[in-house]
Amino acid sequence: MIVDLEQDGWQVIYHRAHALLAAQLAGQWRRKDAPPRLYETVAAISHHDDLEREWEGNELTDAGMPLDFSLEQGTSVKKLADQIASARYRGRWVTLMTSMHISRLTEPSRGTSDELDKFLDEQLELQQQYQQELEIPKEDVDAAYAFMQWCDRLSLILCQRQLPEDERALEVSKGPDGKRYDVVQFRDDRVTVRPWPFEDSEFTVNIEACKLSQVKFDSSAELAEALQDAPIEILEWTFEKR
Numbered sequence: 001m002i003v004d005l006e007q008d009g010w011q012v013i014y015h016r017a018h019a020l021l022a023a024q025l026a027g028q029w030r031r032k033d034a035p036p037r038l039y040e041t042v043a044a045i046s047h048h049d050d051l052e053r054e055w056e057g058n059e060l061t062d063a064g065m066p067l068d069f070s071l072e073q074g075t076s077v078k079k080l081a082d083q084i085a086s087a088r089y090r091g092r093w094v095t096l097m098t099s100m101h102i103s104r105l106t107e108p109s110r111g112t113s114d115e116l117d118k119f120l121d122e123q124l125e126l127q128q129q130y131q132q133e134l135e136i137p138k139e140d141v142d143a144a145y146a147f148m149q150w151c152d153r154l155s156l157i158l159c160q161r162q163l164p165e166d167e168r169a170l171e172v173s174k175g176p177d178g179k180r181y182d183v184v185q186f187r188d189d190r191v192t193v194r195p196w197p198f199e200d201s202e203f204t205v206n207i208e209a210c211k212l213s214q215v216k217f218d219s220s221a222e223l224a225e226a227l228q229d230a231p232i233e234i235l236e237w238t239f240e241k242r
Contacts (some may be wrong), residue, residue, distance in 0.1 A: 001059060002159045003068040010066050010212040013159050014225060017207050019048050022155035024205040026147065028198045028239075035144040035176040036136060037093050044097035045148050047090065048061060059223055064216040066223060077119045080106065084123070096130040099123045100145045101152075143176040150175050154193075157238055159207065163191065192242045201241040209233045 002013040023046035026038075035041060059067050080102055087098040103123045131141050133212055153173045159165060164170050169182035175197060185191050210230040219221040 001066060001070060001101045002156075003066045004161060008213060009215060011233070012066055012210040012212060012230075014210075015069065018155050019046055019152075021158065021205060021207045022046070022048075022151040025154055026151040026199050028200065028203050028205075029147070030197055030199045031214065033177065033197065036140045036148040037144065040091065040093040041097060041144050041148060043090055044087070044094040044101075044140060045151050047087070047094070048098060048101050048148070048152065059220045060217055064218065066217070075106075077113075077115050080119060084126075092130045092134060096127055096134070096141065097145055097148055099127050100129075100141075103127070104149070119242075130145050146174060146178075147176040149173060150181065154183060158205075158235075167193070169194070186242070190240045190242075192240055196241045198239065198241070202239065204236055206234055206236045209235055 001015065002018060004011040004228050023042050026045050027043045029037075055067075061067050083102065084095065084099055087095040103120065106116070107120060110117055127141075131138060150173050157170065157172065163183065163185040164172065167184055167186055172181045172183050172193070175181050179195065181197060182194050183191060184194065209232070210227050211233050212226055212230055214226055217226065
C-alpha cells in the first residue's frame with residue numbers, strides 16, 4: 001500500500017492501482033519513439049505489482065497504523081518466485097520484464113541468504129535465456145525495461161505526492177532513449193514533463209484512493225475490512241506540453 005497521512009485520517013492507494021496508473025502513462029508515450037514490443041511491455045507494467053496483496057499478511061505498523069510499502073522489511077523468496085510463475089502465463093516478454101524489475105529491487109539484498117542468492121542467480125539465467133529465445137538485442141531489452149522503470153517511477157511520484165512546490169523540476173529517471181526527464185507541477189496544478197515524451201499535447205490520468213477516517217487498527221483483518229468499506233476518491237493529473 002501507498003499510505004499518506006491526512007488531517008482527517010489516511011489516504012491509501014493499492015499497489016495494483018499504482019501499477020495501472022503507470023500503464024496509463026506508458027500508453028501515452030510518443031508512438032514513433034516507443035520501445036520494442038510496446039503492448040507487451042505495457043502489460044508487464046500494469047501487472048508488475050501483482051505480488052502486493054493488501055488483504056494478506058501484516059499490513060500494520062507496530063503502532064497499529066496502515067503500513068506504507070516503504071517501511072516493509074522485505075519479501076519472501078517464495079512470493080517473488082510466485083510472481084515470476086504468474087508472469088509466465090502472459091508470455092516470455094512479460095516474464096522477462098518482470099524478472100528484470102524484481103532483480104533490480106532485490107539485488108541490493110544479495111548475500112543475506114543462500115535461498116535469495118540462488119533465486120537471483122536463476123533470474124539472471126532466465127533473463128539471458130529469454131532474450132536469446134526471443135532474438136531481441138540486449139540494448140532493446142534494456143530500453144524496454146528503462147521505459148517500464150520510468151513509468152513506474154513517475155507513477156510513484158504522483159501517488160506519493162512528491163511533486164515539488166514552486167514549479168521546481170524533479171528528475172523522473174532516464175527514459176528508454178537514455179535521456180533525462182524532469183517532471184514539473186505548475187501553480188494551476190497541471191503537470192508537464194521535459195523534454196515532452198508523449199503522443200498528445202494534453203491528457204489526463206487518474207487513480208482511485210481509499211479514504212480511512214480511523215487512525216489505528218487492532219489487526220490487519222480490521223484494516224482490510226475498513227478498506228473494503230472505505231469511500232473512494234478519484235485523483236487526477238492533467239499533463240500538458242509547455
